[in-house]
Amino acid sequence: MSLFATDQFSTSHGTVLPVLADRLRGTKFVELPVRSVINAPEATGMGFWSLNPYVGCEFGCSYCYARFAHRYVVERARDAGTIDASAFTDLGAPTGLESFEHRILVKSREGVLAALERDLLRVRRRTARDGAQSILIGTATDPYQPAERQYQITRTVLARLLDEAGLRVGIITKSPLVCRDIGLLKQLSQRHTLSVYVSLISMDPDVTRLFEARSPMPSVRLRALARLSAAGLRAGIIVAPILPGITDTVDQIRALLRAGRDMGARFVYPSPLRLYPGVRQRLLPILERHFPMLAPRYLAAYRNGWDAADTYCRAVRRRFHRLATAYGIPDIDGGHEHADGEPPRSTQLSLFEAA
Ligand code: SF4
Numbered sequence: 001m002s003l004f005a006t007d008q009f010s011t012s013h014g015t016v017l018p019v020l021a022d023r024l025r026g027t028k029f030v031e032l033p034v035r036s037v038i039n040a041p042e043a044t045g046m047g048f049w050s051l052n053p054y055v056g057c058e059f060g061c062s063y064c065y066a067r068f069a070h071r072y073v074v075e076r077a078r079d080a081g082t083i084d085a086s087a088f089t090d091l092g093a094p095t096g097l098e099s100f101e102h103r104i105l106v107k108s109r110e111g112v113l114a115a116l117e118r119d120l121l122r123v124r125r126r127t128a129r130d131g132a133q134s135i136l137i138g139t140a141t142d143p144y145q146p147a148e149r150q151y152q153i154t155r156t157v158l159a160r161l162l163d164e165a166g167l168r169v170g171i172i173t174k175s176p177l178v179c180r181d182i183g184l185l186k187q188l189s190q191r192h193t194l195s196v197y198v199s200l201i202s203m204d205p206d207v208t209r210l211f212e213a214r215s216p217m218p219s220v221r222l223r224a225l226a227r228l229s230a231a232g233l234r235a236g237i238i239v240a241p242i243l244p245g246i247t248d249t250v251d252q253i254r255a256l257l258r259a260g261r262d263m264g265a266r267f268v269y270p271s272p273l274r275l276y277p278g279v280r281q282r283l284l285p286i287l288e289r290h291f292p293m294l295a296p297r298y299l300a301a302y303r304n305g306w307d308a309a310d311t312y313c314r315a316v317r318r319r320f321h322r323l324a325t326a327y328g329i330p331d332i333d334g335g336h337e338h339a340d341g342e343p344p345r346s347t348q349l350s351l352f353e354a355a
Helices: 067-080 085-091 109-130 147-151 153-161 176-191 205-211 218-230 250-262 277-290 295-301 310-326
Strands: 008-010 016-018 028-032 049-051 103-107 134-137 168-173 193-199 235-242 268-272
Touching: 028 147, 067 085, 067 103, 067 277, 103 109, 103 147, 109 153, 134 153, 147 153, 153 176, 168 176, 176 193, 176 218, 193 218, 205 218, 205 277, 218 235, 218 250, 235 250, 250 268, 250 310, 268 310, 277 295
Parallel strands: 028 103, 049 134, 134 168, 168 193, 193 235, 235 268
Antiparallel strands: 008 016
């Protein structure tokens, strides 16, 4: 039986995209015309080029900072008349934060291919001027989220990158669907320096489910890591975000690194929580309900902005470094790109714990 039903959704421009009827939550996929698909480093403030085939993500993590970006993209496309905003009205506010998980904007395959020609020209020019460039796929939304099973925009991008050479390509995902493309990834790794970042914040399924509504369980992601490693690909773990007082304990980190090592992780990249306004709105109610002692401490620790204190960031990185070394994982930066686009912030975990 097909996973996909015949239920259809029409945009105002006549494009008809199927709706996954087995998604009881009523997720709809809306085609998004694009003119550009690779974001330049100067446009994002990150030290690398970035690419996200989808806007929105069904995994629905409470800490996901991309919710506001979804809202912005929807509003901009609606005002430009390039999407049918009626697809969003059954969620209450047309551009509410819930839309992020239930209305997935799929960048059109033709648009993406055309945009890649233009964007890769810019990347090649920059390479000629500055040397090898990094492109990170999945900096905002998961490139192997459920939509990719059907629309294959990520696969389309990767296939196009086979025509290029000498790039540093990184892929960030929580999904075992990445293993579908192992053959393609192996070809890519012949032409580029390729790293696959398997995103995992904790080995504890209860913690995972509390903060990530519908993401694959840790064991599933680790099996994917093992398959990638067994295929000879450079794969590791990105721990983003580290949740102070919850996932930054020695026991939590040890469990993660031990499992990662056993599955062939070549690197680990830790990144502490950033409490952006949209994240605050989703995360704090969970903390108040399940970690009532921590909620006021988060509020105090993040009272001056969305970053944790530098002292905390440095301390937690040191802890990862020490433990990763003990588990034989030598690289704690991912090697080629920094997934949050900033130099490693490297001093004590005193805000949240004494250890
Ligand atoms: S998997 Fe990534 S993109 Fe998707 S909701 Fe979670 S943090 Fe956001």
